[in-house]
Amino acid sequence: MKIEKEITHPIHPRHKLTLNYTEAPFNCDGCHEAGIGYNYKCHQCGFHMHKVCAVGAPTITHPFYKKCEFKLHHHPPGQAKRVCDACRTHIHGFVYHCNACDFDLHPCCASLPQVLDDGQHHLYLCHKLSSSCHGCGGKGLGWSYRSKCRTYNLHLSCVKEMLVESWQAMYFNVDKNKVREMVTTIPRLKGSMQDRRGARGAVEKCGRVAGAAARVIISAILGDPSAIVAAVVGGIISK
Ligand SMILES: [Zn+2]
Ligand SMILES: [Zn+2]
Ligand SMILES: [Zn+2]
Ligand SMILES: [Zn+2]
Ligand SMILES: [Zn+2]
Incomplete structure (x- = not known):
């Protein structure tokens, strides 16, 4: 993926998009998933795109x-609701699709690194x-990250769930304004937060086991494995 400082994109032709870095989550106007770290932004409209959504190749293999x-x-x-074969959540916008097999991948999922490093372990996709x-606790469908020592085994879908739960936990316990602002920016979170009111099980269970591992996976899911995940995400999970 080439990194230009400034690009134009067909879904936002009026203005240039510039490379931008943020530790606060944003809503990608391409895939409509949350993002963090490097992104392309229109400063006039507050339009954001994940790096991979903005400049990813038109055709890829995996x-x-x-x-x-x-x-x-x-x-x-097509008409039917589509689910990402990597993280098992719905697809709402940009998608990498294989016509022959009907497989679907979110652009961020399609570009997840084969190996992540949380500082102590290598995590393999x-x-x-x-x-x-x-x-x-299961072995259900979908991709996961695993450490060689078998200490960590985490579905992408479970890490995504933890992310929502940790944002939700913030909403009820820590900084209500910050999270309220985030829900407004990232409408997709709203539904999952309401559905899951009060449920903190996975964060507590998983957070204790896999703090650093979960954080590095979250950054990758959000489109930038190198991003230092903001306190918003990290605070609760690291406890
Ligand atoms: Zn995106
Ligand atoms: Zn604009
Ligand atoms: Zn996905
Ligand atoms: Zn195929
Ligand atoms: Zn799982």
Whole structure:
């Protein structure tokens, strides 16, 4: 992926987008998922895009699907609701889709690094989980990150859930204004927060086991594995 300081993008043709860095989560106007770290932003409109959504290749391949060719679509193809095969959540905007096999990947999921480093462990991206996940206790569908020592086993879907729960926990316990502001910026969080009112199980269970690991996975899911996740995310999980 080439990193230009300034780009123009067909979904926001009126203004230039400039490379920007933020530790506060933003809502990507391409894939409509949350983001953090490096992004492309229109300063006039407050329009944001993940780096990968803005400058990702129109066609990609992925080591987990050797025969597939994934094409970037600005809208999910077809009428049916589509689910990302990596993180098992719905797709609301930009998607990498393989026409032959009907596989779908969020752009951020498609570009997750095969290896993450949380400072103590290397975490390897796995297509299928062979031992139980620390988040849900199961071996269900979807990708996960696993450490070689088997200390950490975490579904992307479970880490995403922890992220919502930790933001929700902030909402009820820490800094209500900050989280209220975040819910306004990232409408997708609102539904999940209301549905899951009071549920803090996974954060507490998983947070204790996998603090640093979870943080580095969260940054990757949010589109920038190198980002230092803001206190908003890190505070609760590290406890
Ligand atoms: Zn995006
Ligand atoms: Zn603009
Ligand atoms: Zn395919
Ligand atoms: Zn995904
Ligand atoms: Zn899980």
